[in-house]
Amino acid sequence: MFKSFVNSASVTSASRRLFIISLLISMPLSAAESLEPNIAPPEQELLSWLSDQETEMINLLERLTNINSGSLNKAGIAELSELFSQELSAMGFNIDTLPGGRIDMPSCPGSDYSIDLADHVLASKSGRGKRLLLLGHLDTVFPLDSPFQNYRREGDRVFGPGVADMKGGLVVMLYALKALDAKGLLEDMAVTVLLNSDEEMGSLSSRKYLEAQAALHDYGLVYESTGTNNLVRARKGLGQARFVVNGKASHAGGAHEQGRSAIKELAYKIVAIENLTDYETGVTVNVGIVSGGEARNTVAPCAEGLIDLRYPTPEQGLEAVAEFEAIFSEVYSYSGNTDDITTDSWVNLHRPPKIPTEESDYLLEKTRALGRLLGQELGVTDSGGGTDGSLTQAAGLPTLDSLGIAGTGAHSNREQARLSSLLERAQLSAVLISRLARD
Numbered sequence: 001m002f003k004s005f006v007n008s009a010s011v012t013s014a015s016r017r018l019f020i021i022s023l024l025i026s027m028p029l030s031a032a033e034s035l036e037p038n039i040a041p042p043e044q045e046l047l048s049w050l051s052d053q054e055t056e057m058i059n060l061l062e063r064l065t066n067i068n069s070g071s072l073n074k075a076g077i078a079e080l081s082e083l084f085s086q087e088l089s090a091m092g093f094n095i096d097t098l099p100g101g102r103i104d105m106p107s108c109p110g111s112d113y114s115i116d117l118a119d120h121v122l123a124s125k126s127g128r129g130k131r132l133l134l135l136g137h138l139d140t141v142f143p144l145d146s147p148f149q150n151y152r153r154e155g156d157r158v159f160g161p162g163v164a165d166m167k168g169g170l171v172v173m174l175y176a177l178k179a180l181d182a183k184g185l186l187e188d189m190a191v192t193v194l195l196n197s198d199e200e201m202g203s204l205s206s207r208k209y210l211e212a213q214a215a216l217h218d219y220g221l222v223y224e225s226t227g228t229n230n231l232v233r234a235r236k237g238l239g240q241a242r243f244v245v246n247g248k249a250s251h252a253g254g255a256h257e258q259g260r261s262a263i264k265e266l267a268y269k270i271v272a273i274e275n276l277t278d279y280e281t282g283v284t285v286n287v288g289i290v291s292g293g294e295a296r297n298t299v300a301p302c303a304e305g306l307i308d309l310r311y312p313t314p315e316q317g318l319e320a321v322a323e324f325e326a327i328f329s330e331v332y333s334y335s336g337n338t339d340d341i342t343t344d345s346w347v348n349l350h351r352p353p354k355i356p357t358e359e360s361d362y363l364l365e366k367t368r369a370l371g372r373l374l375g376q377e378l379g380v381t382d383s384g385g386g387t388d389g390s391l392t393q394a395a396g397l398p399t400l401d402s403l404g405i406a407g408t409g410a411h412s413n414r415e416q417a418r419l420s421s422l423l424e425r426a427q428l429s430a431v432l433i434s435r436l437a438r439d
């Protein structure tokens with residue numbers, strides 16, 4: 001699995017020894033980094049082809065950003081699906097549609113939290129060599145009624161919804177493939193592209209497809225943003241839960257004692273849940289949204305909350321779920337007969353922690369070494385946020401999940417990206433993909 005970075009086919013063993021010795025003498029970096037061969041002429045052609053496409057890449061980013069694709073905007077996501085299906089089909093990929101579907105969650109009467117998710121795109125082509133799985137998401141966190149809708153450019157910075165997370169990454173991925181196609185290198189490669197529509201909802205519908213594809217491939221590449229030029233090595237796991245407390249409505253003046261306040265019970269539960277946060281162990285819990293009640297003078301018959309969970313290890317995730325369940329089944333606010341207070345819940349550990357392996361570290365260091373050859377200095381960082389790469393890595397596929405455009409401010413109206421990184425990352429990916437296919 002861990003091959004030398006020297007391409008043994010290109011040098012005889014004696015000259016290779018000399019080559020290695022001369023490298024060792026002049027080497028300021030670690031051995032693994034310095035032994036990466038230089039950019040070969042066919043790779044140089046990929047770089048030049050992409051340089052000529054920079055304006056087209058920027059135009060596509062503008063076009064994609066101006067199409068709203070909030071996770072629940074099925075029409076916008078369908079427009080993007082069609083665009084990518086056509087592009088990938090033209091390069092010889094077979095296109096399949098993977099059904100989205102409904103995710104039902106408990107909710108108070110009048111606040112339906114069930115979600116209806118758009119379909120996903122699976123594009124695949126067979127070939128020789130290592131099988132590569134390329135992942136991207138079509139959705140953004142910005143719904144149709146968000147005030148943040150348009151692409152705007154100021155010099156080398158662009159602003160817009162999803163410009164970094166991850167429409168820039170989609171452009172990077174597409175143009176890396178287009179470069180390989182233009183130079184006749186794609187034809188023999190075994191590549192699958194999965195574009196899901198629900199990543200920002202936690203990949204609740206696409207998870208099964210991601211895990212199934214992970215089992216069929218050798219390397220996973222995810223085109224989430226590189227942030228400030230960093231590749232992410234490890235990530236915390238993520239969980240989410242909805243809980244709905246049902247009480248008993250009553251007149252707040254005339255029959256207070258006959259009521260069972262769902263809001264009062266919700267308040268106790270919020271405190272118990274928030275107290276699960278432990279900065280020492282790295283487990284954090286956040287009750288991010290609450291609602292409930294019907295009127296000021298009515299004892300609340302229903303109240304609900306939405307929880308975010310972050311956890312460093314799978315065991316901690318399972319422990320937190322068990323603690324949530326215990327809190328949901330307890331009644332804190334009334335003693336005696338508590339039959340009138342019940343709690344419905346939905347809990348989902350939607351992102352396992354991304355725990356580095358030797359193979360994923362190999363992928364990461366190989367990419368950094370290639371970045372250096374291209375004049376791109378890529379750092380390494382850990383993250384509290386999850387991606388689909390967390391799912392594929394946990395399913396056993398060595399995955400690198402931050403190959404997209406350099407950008408900051410994701411999920412806010414400050415979202416922006418460095419435009420020149422569009423070409424840089426497409427060049428990095430085109431060469432990386434061609435090397436990994438022959439790995």
Ligand SMILES: [Zn+2]
Pocket residue numbers: 137165166199224
């Ligand atoms: Zn993203």
